[in-house]
Amino acid sequence: MIYPHIFNLHIAVDYILKVTMDIYDFKRGLIMKSMKCGPCGLFCGACGATDCDGCLSDNTDDLVKQCKIRKCAGDRNLDFCCHCSHYPCKELHDFMTDRWPHHWTMEPNLEYIRDNGAQKWIKDQKRIWSCSSCGAMIYWYQKMCRCGKQLNAWELPE
Numbered sequence: 001m002i003y004p005h006i007f008n009l010h011i012a013v014d015y016i017l018k019v020t021m022d023i024y025d026f027k028r029g030l031i032m033k034s035m036k037c038g039p040c041g042l043f044c045g046a047c048g049a050t051d052c053d054g055c056l057s058d059n060t061d062d063l064v065k066q067c068k069i070r071k072c073a074g075d076r077n078l079d080f081c082c083h084c085s086h087y088p089c090k091e092l093h094d095f096m097t098d099r100w101p102h103h104w105t106m107e108p109n110l111e112y113i114r115d116n117g118a119q120k121w122i123k124d125q126k127r128i129w130s131c132s133s134c135g136a137m138i139y140w141y142q143k144m145c146r147c148g149k150q151l152n153a154w155e156l157p158e
């Protein structure tokens with residue numbers, strides 16, 4: 001038999017746990033939204049779009065809004081595709097291996113996120129995608145920083 005006061009204690013503990021999890025999810029959501037990355041493993045900080053705050057934010061451009069990978073990860077409640085049991089699905093694999101050089105960063109990025117966590121990855125990406133002379137953010141295909149430093153940018157595909 002469960003005594004009433006024990007039963008009440010159970011309800012109170014369950015309630016506290018639920019509120020704690022809600023706060024945790026809320027904080028995690030805010031952190032993710034500010035991270036400037038896509039669930040696909042692309043670092044949005046090096047994208048160069050000026051009308052978008054990143055694929056996990058609420059302020060995205062129209063291309064991002066239509067992205068099937070972003071929708072799929074969102075529907076599965078996943079921050080990143082590397083946490084999906086279907087990873088890498090065909091859609092993601094085809095995207096990772098198409099003709100755009102910046103897409104080739106997705107696989108190593110996702111593996112890094114899986115092994116080291118997203119926060120460390122973002123920190124590293126911010127360092128990698130900033131000018132070594134002036135510290136300004138640089139973009140995947142940018143040939144010269146605004147300070148004049150030549151950059152080792154990829155070539156745009158034909």
Ligand code: SF4
Nearest residue numbers: 038040042055067070
């Ligand atoms: S594939 Fe989708 S989620 Fe990834 S960067 Fe492009 S728009 Fe964002």
Ligand code: SF4
Nearest residue numbers: 072073081084087089
């Ligand atoms: S790996 Fe594929 S199936 Fe899994 S969330 Fe990403 S896009 Fe969706």
Ligand SMILES: [Zn+2]
Nearest residue numbers: 131134145147
């Ligand atoms: Zn610079």
